[in-house]
Amino acid sequence: MFSRDFVGGLAAVVTGSLYFFLSLNLRSSALADSVGPAGLPKILGGLMISLGLILCAQALYRSIKSNRLETNEWHGQGRRILRAFGLLCLGVGYLLLVKTLGYALSIAILLALVAVYQGASANWHLAAIASVGAGTLWAIFVLLLDVPMPSGIF
Amino acid sequence: MDALLSLLSHFSDINLILAATLGVVWGIIGGAMPGISPSITMALLLPFTYALQPSTAIVLLASTYVGAEYGGSIPAILIRTPGTNAAAATVTDGYEMNRQGKAGLALGISLYSGVIGSLFGLFLLVMLSKPLASVALAFTPPAYFALGVLGLSVIVSLSGESLVKGLIAAVLGLMIATIGTDPVSGISRFTFGSSELLSGIKPILIMVGLFAMSELLVQASKLDDARVKTAPRIRFPDNKLKKRLVLPQAIGGILGGFEGVMPGAGGTVASFMSYNEAKRWSRFKSEFGHGSPEGIAAPETANNTVAETALVPLLSFGIPGSNSTAILLGGFLIHGLVPGPLLFTQSGDIIQNLYAGLFIAAISLLFIGMAIMPACIWMVNRPRPYLNAFIFALIMSGIYSINNSLFDLSIMLFAGCIGFFMRLLKFPFLPTVLGLVLGFMIESNFRRSLVLSGDDLGIFVDDRISLVLLSLATIFIIGSLSKRFIHALFRKDNGPQG
Structure with missing residues (x-):
């Protein structure tokens, strides 16, 4: 029904x-x-x-x-919805933290957490990818496009 | 012909070539970033144009517009994120082709069609500027209302298997479009006291949420990586496919040319209508929505044609029909040039340089597109956890940069949830996008028309353009409904399928 x-x-x-x-x-x-x-x-x-x-x-x-x-x-949709909800929570977490931590740090954390959530291993390789990814995005949006991203309290 | 011949003398100007090429590069970068619209990409360049020669500055801005309109299709095909509003129509078939491992071909079709659209649009701009400009002036509020209704009429064929679901999705889009300040009385509607909602919800927030965020949520809900990897090189259509693409490209070019000259209509309406018409006239209708090359060619030709013909009302009357042409108008004014009929007589050289620059931009689009595609395809072939993490970070950054607002991010995430559940319940997205884009245009012009006519609905029949467009909409709706009815009857006669 x-x-x-x-x-x-x-x-x-x-x-x-x-x-x-x-x-x-x-x-x-x-x-x-x-x-x-x-x-x-x-x-x-x-x-x-x-x-x-x-x-x-x-x-x-x-x-x-x-x-x-x-x-x-x-069948099995409940678990899938819960997994999707988990990713959404990471997005909401970013929203809550970005003003405090600043764009560069928050986006690096987001990159690392989303990758781990999707199955990547938490190791130095991941840390390097998250750092390079965050640096690239920072360069594109802040340096190149001049977007005033949150700088954080630090 | 004289106009075309005199253009040739401007092609040797190195400043012009540099401006056109750099404009296209910058435009593609901006257009490919979700949230960075063509107008923002152009606005970022505006301060740098002060120091340039007027011709070089105008060509730089106009080429950026051309590059940005094309750039929007790259993330639409590769990561299901429309870089611009107009690229939303490319998402469905472009991303499907990517999922089938044909990203290189999808990007090739998009580039090939984009260049054809740009050249065709430039041809219209050079040869038909005056007659096309008179079309723009003939458009009154009833005609704009009718144009919106004509745009909505394609919902019947975009609805997929269930018409009721398609209509619900379209009404949802229209509902979202009513959020903000009422276009006639100025009363705030459904804003719940939030000042951020007073100017309404930008369609790009909902589009990125519905397409990209919902895809990330769906990917997160799966544990397996069932992607088909694609060869890291762009592939242009072969001769057989090129022949097949002629009709959708012609449809895209004609509709793009027509919509581009009308202030306010823009590339989004042209893209969706072209997609719908390409589907209607295609011999391979069943492929649409499942990775049809025509489903990429038609909207991409349309929105790239619009990028050129949108200059008609600006150059002829000084009317900017979109945010992007308003920025270009700013570029003209900075250099003491006032677009309008006098511009053609007093600064004819600037116009000739602009036409030549746009031609160079269209050609360089092809080479620059070919140069950057392998890197883009390489990126989408990365392991899923890293790729999805980067897409998530990219759209969070891009959406923030629209208004520097965290509120926009929460709207996008909310739209992502709606998109996830719409996919779970098998509702189509395209009608929602169409309702969202056309809602304001339909409501405001309907009500303005009634104010003008003293509440006489006859104004929609008295206005000739309105009458023609409404008649076309009626024919389209009846035609699509009868096709559905016949199809359903045929299925019934042959017993249940699958």
């Missing part, structure tokens, strides 16, 4: 409902035209809910028609 399409439809209904609710609360303005700032958002919210319901109905119809549970398509 909880096929990918059904879950996708459900997600669309939830997203559409939330968006529609928020669009109901948009302020209006004396400068507003006849459509108003909430005009399109309300239509989009309604459309998203309707399309989500259609997708759910299609998924239900298919599962009833085929008379079998589509549980196989979720």
Whole structure:
């Protein structure tokens, strides 16, 4: 019953409902035209809910028609989602640390941690690659492109 | 013809050759960096142009634009990261070819089509500047609205197996496009008090999140390295393939030429429409989305044609239709030159030098592209842990450099999560990107049109361009829907597949 399409439809209904609710609360303005700032958002919210319901109905119809549970398509997905979440956490960690540690050090740490997370061995070879990689990126963005990257507190 | 002949006399200027070549090199570097847009790449050069001769400065900036538009396709093909907005249409088939071990050929097709697009765009710029400029002036808000709707009409064929999923993805893109300040009343929408969201969410943040970040998350979720390594050299299409690419390149050139002259339309719309039309007219439709050479040729020809024809409204009327041409306008003004009809009579030499410089830039694109590709391919053949770590670090650095904002990075990571779950639930990305890019254009011009007409919807029919574009959109939608219906019926008659 909880096929990918059904879950996708459900997600669309939830997203559409939330968006529609928020669009109901948009302020209006004396400068507003006849459509108003909430005009399109309300239509989009309604459309998203309707399309989500259609997708759910299609998924239900298919599962009833085929008379079998589509549980196989979720097999092993939990572990994969967790591994992806781990990588995302490394990105969030970088966001939290970059202002304190500065760009060059943070990006070197990010390079090393992501490589280890993806299966590289933590050794001197990795440290050298992370240092050279961070140096290259620093040279491109800070020296060449003149981007004011966070310098950190050190 | 006289215009073309007089161009030849400018080719011996060494300063011009140097400016065009360096501009292309710099443009490719900037375009290939995720987050560094062509306009940023050009803006970084602007201070250096003060000391240059006016012609050299203008050629340097314009060649940078040409190089950057091409450069965006390199990370799109190699690491699933569109370097520019317009390169988003190249990602699907380019990256698929890379996964099949054909990165060299994909890059070769992209380069070959990019050069053809540049030369074709230059031809249009030189020969048809005046008639094309009148097209730009004829565009009013209803016509822009209709152009946006025409762009959205391709969603039906970009939706993949499920039309409902494609439509949901497109609505999601349109929803994201409504975040920020309302285009008519100035009220903030869905910003939750955040000043960073007032100017809306830049499409490149969502694109890099959806394509590149989600790919990294998917790679992280797998333990095996199932990549096919590719030979570290660029491979140009053979004669048979070149013949096959003629039609998509013609489609890309025509649509790029048309879209380029319209201020605000830009290379992204041209790329997506070219991709869709190339698919519609192809004899190998089923290959699209699975590594089709035509799926690279059409959008790459289109966005490189746009890089040239976008100069038409700038040179003819002084109207910058995009951020990049606005920077170029800055380059003109720095040297006391005011683009417009008088520029052609008062500073004809500058215009001739610009045309010659753009020709040199298009040719040098071919040689510079060939020179840097082996290094790029060598990089993507590195072991997966190191490659993914470098891509992650590169996109985190590139996205930060757009606005020097950590908030942008969090938006990109969030878009990556959405992309990961969209892939898990088998939703297509391209409709989301299209909705995101066209949302603001459609809404703002629809509402402006109603304000102009006193809420009379007839304005969309009264405006001839709008009527033609809306009719085309209707024909495209009905055509694609009936094709889907017939296909579904045919499948039903032949029993369930797979």
